[in-house]
Amino acid sequence: MTDHHPHGPTADAAHHHAPLRTPEHTAAVERALAALDLDTKVRLLSGQDMWTLPAVPAIGLRSLVMSDGPVGVRGQEWNAQDPSVALPGPTALAATWDPELARRAGHLLAQEARRKGVHVLLAPTVNLHRSPLGGRHFECYAEDPLLTGEIGAGYVRGVQEGGVGASVKHFVGNDAETDRLTVDNRIAPRPLRELYLAPFEHIVASARPWAVMTAYNQVNGATMTEHRALVQGVLRGEWGFDGCTVSDWTAARDTVRALRGGLDLAMPGPRTVYGAPLAEAVRRGAVDESEVDDAVRRVLLLAARTGCLDGVPAAVSPDEVPRGIDGRSVAREIARRGCVLLRNEPVDGARRALPLDAAALRRVAVIGTAAREARVLGGGSATVFPEAVVSPLEGLRAALPDDVEIAFAAGADPRSRVPHAREGFTLRARYLAADGQLLAETAQPDGRVQVLGRFPEGVTRENLRAVELTGGFTPRHTGRHTLAVAGTGELRLTVGGAVLFDGRCAPQGGDPFEGFLHPAEQRVAAQLTAGEQVEVTLRFVPDGADRGEGPAALTFALGHRAPDTDAEAEIGAAVRAAAGADVAIVVVGTTEETESEGADRADLRLPGRQDELVRRVAAANPHTVVVVNSGSPVELPWREQVPAVLLSWFPGQEGGAALADVLLGAHEPGGRLPTTWPARLDDAPVTTVTPTDGQLDYAEGVFIGYRGWQRSTAAPAYPFGHGLGYTDWEYESLDTTPDSVRVRVRNAGDRPGREVIQIYLAPTADAAPDAPERPARWLAGFAVVEAGPGESTEAEIPLPDRAFAVRDAEDDGWHRVKGVYLVEAARSVEDRRLTAEVTVG
Numbered sequence: 001m002t003d004h005h006p007h008g009p010t011a012d013a014a015h016h017h018a019p020l021r022t023p024e025h026t027a028a029v030e031r032a033l034a035a036l037d038l039d040t041k042v043r044l045l046s047g048q049d050m051w052t053l054p055a056v057p058a059i060g061l062r063s064l065v066m067s068d069g070p071v072g073v074r075g076q077e078w079n080a081q082d083p084s085v086a087l088p089g090p091t092a093l094a095a096t097w098d099p100e101l102a103r104r105a106g107h108l109l110a111q112e113a114r115r116k117g118v119h120v121l122l123a124p125t126v127n128l129h130r131s132p133l134g135g136r137h138f139e140c141y142a143e144d145p146l147l148t149g150e151i152g153a154g155y156v157r158g159v160q161e162g163g164v165g166a167s168v169k170h171f172v173g174n175d176a177e178t179d180r181l182t183v184d185n186r187i188a189p190r191p192l193r194e195l196y197l198a199p200f201e202h203i204v205a206s207a208r209p210w211a212v213m214t215a216y217n218q219v220n221g222a223t224m225t226e227h228r229a230l231v232q233g234v235l236r237g238e239w240g241f242d243g244c245t246v247s248d249w250t251a252a253r254d255t256v257r258a259l260r261g262g263l264d265l266a267m268p269g270p271r272t273v274y275g276a277p278l279a280e281a282v283r284r285g286a287v288d289e290s291e292v293d294d295a296v297r298r299v300l301l302l303a304a305r306t307g308c309l310d311g312v313p314a315a316v317s318p319d320e321v322p323r324g325i326d327g328r329s330v331a332r333e334i335a336r337r338g339c340v341l342l343r344n345e346p347v348d349g350a351r352r353a354l355p356l357d358a359a360a361l362r363r364v365a366v367i368g369t370a371a372r373e374a375r376v377l378g379g380g381s382a383t384v385f386p387e388a389v390v391s392p393l394e395g396l397r398a399a400l401p402d403d404v405e406i407a408f409a410a411g412a413d414p415r416s417r418v419p420h421a422r423e424g425f426t427l428r429a430r431y432l433a434a435d436g437q438l439l440a441e442t443a444q445p446d447g448r449v450q451v452l453g454r455f456p457e458g459v460t461r462e463n464l465r466a467v468e469l470t471g472g473f474t475p476r477h478t479g480r481h482t483l484a485v486a487g488t489g490e491l492r493l494t495v496g497g498a499v500l501f502d503g504r505c506a507p508q509g510g511d512p513f514e515g516f517l518h519p520a521e522q523r524v525a526a527q528l529t530a531g532e533q534v535e536v537t538l539r540f541v542p543d544g545a546d547r548g549e550g551p552a553a554l555t556f557a558l559g560h561r562a563p564d565t566d567a568e569a570e571i572g573a574a575v576r577a578a579a580g581a582d583v584a585i586v587v588v589g590t591t592e593e594t595e596s597e598g599a600d601r602a603d604l605r606l607p608g609r610q611d612e613l614v615r616r617v618a619a620a621n622p623h624t625v626v627v628v629n630s631g632s633p634v635e636l637p638w639r640e641q642v643p644a645v646l647l648s649w650f651p652g653q654e655g656g657a658a659l660a661d662v663l664l665g666a667h668e669p670g671g672r673l674p675t676t677w678p679a680r681l682d683d684a685p686v687t688t689v690t691p692t693d694g695q696l697d698y699a700e701g702v703f704i705g706y707r708g709w710q711r712s713t714a715a716p717a718y719p720f721g722h723g724l725g726y727t728d729w730e731y732e733s734l735d736t737t738p739d740s741v742r743v744r745v746r747n748a749g750d751r752p753g754r755e756v757i758q759i760y761l762a763p764t765a766d767a768a769p770d771a772p773e774r775p776a777r778w779l780a781g782f783a784v785v786e787a788g789p790g791e792s793t794e795a796e797i798p799l800p801d802r803a804f805a806v807r808d809a810e811d812d813g814w815h816r817v818k819g820v821y822l823v824e825a826a827r828s829v830e831d832r833r834l835t836a837e838v839t840v841g
Contacts, residue, residue, distance in 0.1 A: 028312035029300040032059040033293060041289075041296045042278040047269030050453035050551045051076050053299070060310025064303050066167070066246075066267070067116065069123025070139060070155075071377050071652065072384035073109055075116035078452040080445045085112055085327035086377055086386035089631050089650035090125060092338030094141035095671035095723070097756045098784050099154030101334060106158020106166075107322040108330045113164040114321070119306035120165040120211055122246075126152040126199040127175050129632070129675045130704050131686040135177040135600040138378035138631020138650055142674035143705030143720065145195050146779050149202030156207040163316035165306050167246055168203055169213035171224060171235065172196050174248075176689035176696070177600045181251075183691045184218035187698045189811035190772070192219070194702055197230075201239055210243045210305050210315075214263060216251045222261070225252045231262030244302040256286050264295040268551055328654055335658030337754075340647040340671035341724040342717075343639060347623045353644035354625060355665025355726055356583060363405045365577040366393050367617060368587035368610075369413045370629045375589055377650045378631050380517050380597020386653035392587050392627065395656025399664055407581060411574035411617070412567065414608035415591045417521055418484035418559030421447030425536070425560070427471040431456060434465040444469060447558035449540070452516070455552045465545050469558055470537040478530040479563030486519040487556030490541040493524065496534040500524040506543075516555050517598040523559075571613055579620040585663065586617050589629030600689045604635045604681045614638045627659065633677040636717060647671070665726065672723035672756045672828070676706050676716045683714035706829045707775035721779075721828035727753035731833035732792065736799070736823045738838055743825045744794045747787040757783045758826045759797050761804070764837075766820035772806055774817075777824065799823070804840050816840065 036044075040056060048054040048063070055063040067074050072084035085108065087093070093102055113121055125136070129143035141148040156166040173185040173196055187196060203209060212235065215224040224230070225247045235241045245264045252258050252266035255273040259281075266272035281287050300309060307314030344352045374391040377383060390398075397406055421427070427444040440456035449469055455461075473495075475481060485491045485501050493501040505520040528534060540556040578584035588610040594601060605611070618624040618641045625644040628634065629651070639645055646669060648659055661667045678684045685708025686700050700708060706720035727749030735742045743757050762777040780803040783795035804821070805814040820839050826832040 024312050025301060025304045025315075028304055028309055029297050031311070032061065032300050032309060033296055035059050036296070038279050038282060038289060038292070041292050042275050042282075044299050045265055045274040045278065045292070045295055046272040047265070047267040049270065050268045050553065053265070061300070061303055062308045064119045064306060064308045065117055066120045066122055067113065067118040068381045069109060069121045070125055071382055072386070073112040073116055073118055073121060074384050075118055076454040078450050080385040081442055082116070082385070083387040084116075084384040085331060086384050086389075086653040087331050088335045088338055088652035088655070089138045089378055089382075090141050091138055091631050091674060092649035092651060092671070093155075093334055094147060094151045094674035095338040095340055095649065096334065097147065097672050097674070097782055098337065099150045101337060102151045102154030103158035103161075104330060105334060106155045106160075107162050108325045108327055110159050110162020110164040110321065111323065111325050112327070113159075114162070118164065119308060120167055120302070121159055122167045122169065122213060124152045124155045124166070125169055126203065127170060127173075128195060128199070128704065130175040130698070131689050132604055132633045132675070132678060132681065132684055133601045133687065133689045134175055134632070135595065136378075136380065136597050137675070138595060139380075139382050139597070143676065144674070144779050145198035146202075147674055147782070149199035152199055153203045153207040156203055156209050160207070160210060161316060161322065163307065163314055163318065163321045165210035165302060167211035167213045168200060168209045170215035170248055171200055171212050172215060172230065173219045173224070174215035174217055177598055178690050179694070181216045182218070182694060184221060184695045185698060186220060186695055188701060188809070190807045190809050191698060191702045193807035193811065195704065197234065200235070204235070204239045204241045210302055211246055212241065212243060213246050213248055214251065216248050223251070223253060225263045226254060226257040226261035228261045236262065242298075242301070244298040255281050259287055259291055259295065264298045331652045332654035332658045332661070335648070335651040335655050336661045336667045337670040338649055338651070339658070339662050339669035340673055340722075341644070341669040342647055342677075342722070343643070343645040344724050345643040347643050353623060354646070354663065356663055358400055358404070358664050361400065361404050361582050363407065363581045364396065364400065365407045365409065365574075365581035365584040365621070366396060366587070367409050367411045367574045367578065367584060367613070369410050369415070370589045371585070371587040372408060372410070373419070374655055375591070375629055375650065376652050376655050378595060378597070379592040382597065389653045390656035392585070392656045392659050395658070395660040396585070396663070398657070399660035407577040409574035409577045410570055411586070412571055412609040412613040414589070414606065414610055416593050416607065418482055418523060418561045421473070421558045421560040424474045424476060425471060427469055427558075430468045430470060431459045431464055432466045432468060433463050439463060444471075447560065448555070449557065450555045452553045452555075453551070461552055466539055466541045467554065467556070468537055468539045469556070470535075472533045473536045473560075474533045475528045475530050475562075477562050478528070481526050481528050481563055482523055482561040483526055484521050484523045484559030485538060485557070486521040486559065487540050487542070488519055489543045489545070489556070491522070491556065492539045493558070494535075494537045494539075495526050500526060516553065517596065519555060519557065521559070567609065571609065571616060574613060575616050575620045578617040578624065581621060582623065584617050584621040584624045585627060586614055586624060587627045587629055588614060590631070590634060595631055604633055604678065606634050611637055615641060618642045625663065633675065635678070635680060639717060668726040668751075668753060669723070670725070670754050672721050673718055674720075676709055676720045677718040679715070679717040683712065683716065685709060685712060703775065707778060710776040719828050719830040721756070721758050721826065722831070723756070723828070725753050725755070727751050727789070729753070729755050729827070731825055734823070734825045734834035734836050736836045736838050738799065738840060740799055741781065741797045741823055741825070742794060743783070743797070743834070744792055745785060745787070746792040747789055750789050752786070752788045754784060754786045755827075757785060757795050757797070758828065759799075760824040760826055760829060760832065761799075762822040762824060763817070764820045764822060771817045771819070772809065774806065777829065778803075779829075799838070
């Protein structure tokens with residue numbers, strides 16, 4: 001019998017975690033506070049720049065540094081000169097259903113943060129998958145609040161055990177991107193408590209985060225940076241959160257309402273609603289200085305916990321933090337453990353399509369743009385720059401024997417934007433003053449120049465006038481090349497001495513980050529000759545450069561696409577490669593244009609001609625394995641036409657190596673779906689993410705995700721919790737009490753395996769007839785178990801009181817609903833193996 005890891009709302013009690021505030025912290029905070037005048041206090045409540053808080057040497061306060069996560073630690077620079085380990089995306093981590101693995105991910109990220117001088121990681125994101133159209137779902141965990149809370153708690157625990165603060169976000173209701181700065185999400189008390197607040201509540205109770213980030217959006221008429229009822233009343237009052245609240249970047253809008261609402265830190269700086277405006281509000285009597293003191297205490301406590309305040313030890317001793325963690329190894333393990341095998345049928349009546357038998361292979365076709373140019377993480381603030389990326393093609397080449405021929409074909413390029421210039425380019429970025437003086441120069445791995453938080457040494461917002469991306473390009477092909485420029489400001493592109501573009505680009509829409517995340521693109525053509533190098537220079541003058549204003553932030557890009565190849569010919573080449581191969585591995589997926597922060601998705605279709613590519617390859621080779629490289633659900637209309645479908649999510653920098661591990665059977669795919677995958681978007685319970693007259697009504701109540709699917713006549717493509725392995729499991733016994741469940745399972749296959757035992761509760765007709773409407777069933781707990789061939793193992797999983805309770809519609813507390821419940825041990829919400837009854841009095 002092997003160890004198991006049970007998870008439910010009360011299963012965390014046995015875990016140790018970073019300590020609560022100590023008397024030493026309290027005393028140090030009070031000493032520091034007593035030495036501050038009003039102007040210094042209010043300065044501490046604003047960032048001094050994009051990522052840092054001001055230092056106050058007189059009280060031994062050093063500058064505290066924050067950084068975006070959640071898959072890596074960017075640090076104060078956002079460019080390839082300062083690389084970061086890139087872990088798989090949050091949906092991949094959630095697909096492991098393993099909070100202990102999330103905790104280990106947190107340990108690694110804390111190690112990365114310490115290496116980069118970061119004290120607080122702006123992660124994890126624990127908003128829910130309300131609708132599959134949510135553009136940032138790859139950065140969230142699941143459609144279920146229990147699974148989200150458990151994975152999030154493991155992550156927070158790991159980060160903070162490493163001596164680094166975690167800022168859980170986005171509190172609350174930031175479940176879509178459309179009009180996210182202004183939307184008023186109308187959420188009734190019951191779904192607000194049972195679904196959207198639940199992960200935050202669980203994390204506060206079990207992992208004690210040092211910070212929480214308040215969201216851009218409004219909830220029921222109040223913006224979250226000013227939401228006194230939810231921040232002061234619920235987060236601090238009911239749950240006892242003693243940490244610091246920080247605004248999402250630029251979200252704070254009103255000085256007095258933000259302070260009264262419970263916002264401690266307004267980011268980024270230096271100009272925010274706090275600082276001088278807050279001092280003025282105190283002096284005219286609009287707020288009391290004691291209210292400022294409360295916020296400053298919490299900022300100083302965060303500084304003390306992270307080791308930024310002299311005279312008191314950090315919450316975690318430097319001697320106690322986990323060290324020596326191999327980032328590549330952790331990234332690879334999460335990637336393979338998160339892979340979800342959606343389908344695995346026999347090929348031509350023989351063995352199942354996966355795992356592949358390397359000894360029997362002579363020729364393998366690898367097809368798809370994403371197989372060669374891997375998309376390993378989602379777009380937006382989750383982006384980091386890894387030192388190296390293993391693509392699926394590279395991973396398979398490294399893992400397969402030398403005598404196996406690998407034939408690659410791009411098949412169908414799904415990208416609508418021109419990719420960043422890379423192959424054949426040798427580029428550097430030159431930062432220039434108004435008089436043309438060179439301020440700094442950096443090498444560029446590709447055509448994207450990006451800064452957010454800190455310019456290269458010698459460059460400031462005041463002295464910078466322009467940036468030139470310059471170097472040589474040696475084409476591989478003769479013909480009409482497509483070049484693209486993107487950015488917000490003035491751009492001039494010169495190729496071989498000829499000016500091809502000279503004009504201004506600007507984004508559309510009111511989101512201030514739109515120009516940064518999705519800069520406007522303009523395309524030009526250039527007739528070039530293979531092997532003949534040309535000089536290329538893209539000069540960029542950012543908006544506001546002549547005024548020297550704003551934070552250290554800029555982004556612009558040079559894109560390149562080789563002479564147009566015939567799309568039909570590309571697919572034809574892929575079909576020919578597949579027809580002559582023992583197996584065809586097709587990698588399909590979303591693009592940064594279709595799945596990124598800042599915009600919701602318009603549909604769930606794979607972009608471009610990828611669906612057609614899969615169908616035609618499958619018709620040419622019955623042994624076709626499709627790998628889906630997306631962060632959230634996509635429609636798979638061909639899924640019954642191929643024997644195997646494997647979901648890799650956004651798999652991080654080691655994704656290709658992990659994919660080879662799984663395809664060739666060195667490891668089994670360990671993942672289970674953390675969110676339901678629809679067959680068609682129209683079947684999903686919630687498809688509305690666009691506000692009407694500024695409001696978005698969460699009219700579905702508690703019926704999101706599988707809770708909503710259970711009321712539908714439509715069946716999803718793959719249900720919540722679904723995932724296949726390379727062995728078979730028999731569920732042998734289920735014993736239950738009102739407090740816990742004991743499940744015994746046996747590995748009935750011929751190889752070691754890992755199983756995720758899922759426990760669902762289903763009210764019966766004997767449950768209280770006057771109970772509010774509830775889902776047909778809901779997740780109450782889960783456990784990850786391992787066993788060798790023929791071995792049995794047991795898991796004991798708690799059944800907490802909350803699993804039987806509902807929140808009163810008038811929001812006056814939790815009410816345990818009495819009656820008889822079915823307790824179901826399951827492999828997914830639709831694959832329920834054993835059932836018992838429990839009576840709740």
